[in-house]
Amino acid sequence: MGPNRHMSVDSRGRYLPEAVGESVPGSESPAGSRSHNPLMTRRASLMQEPVLVLNATYEPINVTAVRRAMVLMLKGVAQAEEMHNAEVHSAAHAHKVPSVIRLLAYRHIPQQSRALSRKNILLRDRNTCQFCVRVFPSSELTLDHVMPRSRGGRSSWENLVACCYRCNNTKGDRTPEEAGLKLARKPRPFTLHTSRQLMRLIGHRDERWRKYLFY
């Protein structure tokens, strides 16, 4: 199966465009996107850099991209807590680029609110096929319904796993048991603990994130 659009919806049916880990460095450099203008390339990639989002209470709750973080700042929804040593220029102003932002109003984050998306499932499973336990680039992985959809299997955290094409073919419309395959581990939703682990993984290059992630 391929990922489908309505999967970027959280458990309460809200559309969540900026899921945790949406902008993992290196995960979205489409082939052939190299520009002839190095400045443009630099700026475009800068806008995609991950930014740690803190709740009003300084609790880390999400990772977004610089572009989205700056929109939140301009709207007065968030303020920068840490900055990169870089600027982007709009028509009239130079803007410092945030590395960590904090929401000004407290937002209640239910435990199960992590967006169910292809990207997040691959992140949760660390790009590891859950049947042959080998690591693949994202482009060589698909999502497998453990209990096939044709048998009533749902698109949920508990029923979707990262799977290489080979294992996916082998499995077909069968359960792992029927296909003689074994799951590496039982698929679970993101917990706050998992999210924080992932945030550390994403942000390990950025020293400015450390104090918020309790290293």
Ligand SMILES: [Zn+2]
């Ligand atoms: Zn496999």
